Amino acid sequence: MRALVQLGMGYSMISQSAGLRPLHWNDRVVAVPVSGPVPHEVLVTAFSSRDRLARRARAFLDHCLRQPD
Numbered sequence: 764m765r766a767l768v769q770l771g772m773g774y775s776m777i778s779q780s781a782g783l784r785p786l787h788w789n790d791r792v793v794a795v796p797v798s799g800p801v802p803h804e805v806l807v808t809a810f811s812s813r814d815r816l817a818r819r820a821r822a823f824l825d826h827c828l829r830q831p832d
Contacts, residue, residue, distance in 0.1 A: 768792055 767773035769792055776797075806827055810816060816824065 764773070764775050768775055808824060808827070810820075
């Protein structure tokens, strides 16, 4: 995912503490704060069925799969 972002072929949404810049980022990867309404986007996730998801990953996936009320 980071490679696609770095090559300008995608974007990613991450949870990041303010002011921290991961070491693997370069001048082509920047953080853009999100505020206000976020437009609807298609979310794609991939993981191996042989792997057990971490509790946080499972909670995130469950949240994303919930139908809006």
